Amino acid sequence: MAVVTTRQMLEAGVHFGHQTRRWNPKMKRFIFGERNGIYIIDLDQTLTRAEASYKFVRDLSAKGGSVLFIGTKKQAQDPIRSYAEKCGMPYINERWLGGMLTNFETISKRVAKMMEYERMRAAGEFEAMPKKEALLLTRELEKLQKNLGGIRGMNKRPDAVFILDTKKEHIGVTEANKLGIPVIAVVDTNVDPDVVQFPIPGNDDAIRANAL
Template identity: 80%
Template sequence: MAVISMRQMLEAGAHFGHQTRRWNPKMKRFIFGERNGIYIIDLEQTLPRVETAYGFVRDLVAGGGTILFVGTKKQAQDPVKSYADKCGMPYVNERWLGGMLTNFETISKRVNKMLEYERMQASGEFDAMIKKEALLLDRELTKLQRNLGGLRSLKKAPDAIFVLDTVKEHIAVTEANKLGIPVVAVVDTNVDPEVVTYPIPANDDAIRSNSLFARVIADAVEEGRFIANKRNPAPAPAVEKTPEEVAEFEAAQAAARDAAAQAQADRDAKLSAARDQSAAASDADRTPASVAASTTGPAANTEQPQTAPAADAADAPVPAGADAQADTEPEAGAEPTEVVDTTVTEAPGNESEAAEVAATTPDSVASDQADATEATADAADAETTPES
């Protein structure tokens, strides 16, 4: 399907050129004839060139490129602005500032300054300033918006430009050619088509004609963007939620967290109970004696003490009463003799303390004890031997 038809161009007056005395000989190949002192443009050559320009712009935008709309004369200002805004491309429709392409870095700084002023105005900082200072900034902002308002979305130099009336926009065309930027333009009978990369022979002085070709380029941009989205589908935009939906979502998240925490607590309780049960079963399977020894310490000695043998009984000490009786009954014919009581009575006390004392007795005490033992033995011998 053709991008544009012959009837549409005829109705828009795209076939009218300039007066015969105002022409460029290089446009002779695109002139059909002359009528009433006005050149008539050959629209049969315009159709294929419109198709070529359309395909170029479409492929450029499909590859991620940008195209700058340029038209500063009165017949082109409104079409350029409306169709550039429609397709989301930058534009210049008030005045072309020298260096917009060749000195793009400086122009971008001015654009950023304009955006900063707009932010200050929106936040109410202008109202807090002195009246004169706020008035000066407001005037500067108005001037920047008029000249650079269409470049707010341009972050780098454009990949191509679309120009209406290359005679008036000769500076833009010169800068583009210097930088090697392709130029798509509507060329009338008074312009040089050799400085344009994709010329479209048509009337550039009629509002309807300019609107027609600006619409064609805008359609090419939209189709190219559609192709780009098909090649690289963009993620679906996030849908903004209402405060009620946000509150409901947060409540659901909180309930889910509480349920997860409760489930974790139940699992921990089950694991703890299973662990305690297995420990009790293992304790029951162990030996009772080993369990008692390990839990209550060494068992108490409940056995009765054994009786001493007869030999030990002879060595047992004689009670004090028996010795006294033996002393009071001397043998016949024997003179009474004094008997020394050598029975050593231990002072009452704790056995453990006695053991400590015995362990800590010096050698002199041990020798005294040995002498006492020998004296006891001699006394016993004296008792059993009668005096001669």
């Protein structure tokens, strides 16, 4: 059974790349043609790459591996959160903090701090504090939850990362490459596919395409 069909991709606009003047020559092999100054992505390759990526993730999950979903631009935030939660996987959809992979120990301490604040608030300890102190801790907790809430259950580095928009998430891509963590990503016509181990050519801007 196909993971996704060509018709679904066409309806979602997956085949629409960027304007021809905004392209990366390394994406040439994934481009079908050009129409009205827009590159058209070869959906046969998208389908093949999506199937290969699905098989890799399926096999990884079967072994108990984890995939970190990453997408912080507005149109990626909801799909990233909803599908990560559906799969029971960690996600980052607000802001990539430098060192999330390469300095994982420090990030883990911040997650632990967030969870301790949550425990304190649930136990009513915030209410027993001076108002100003409680307000400061509440604000800090909200900031931690916003940036790190999606990785609260990630107790080790992920076995792979899935990224929407490698150009925006270039720091995450660099960190994953540095650590040898496989990168699965939707690659539009303006990005470098060579930094991605499992590139899926497609529109990384359209909301429907991101959701698909």
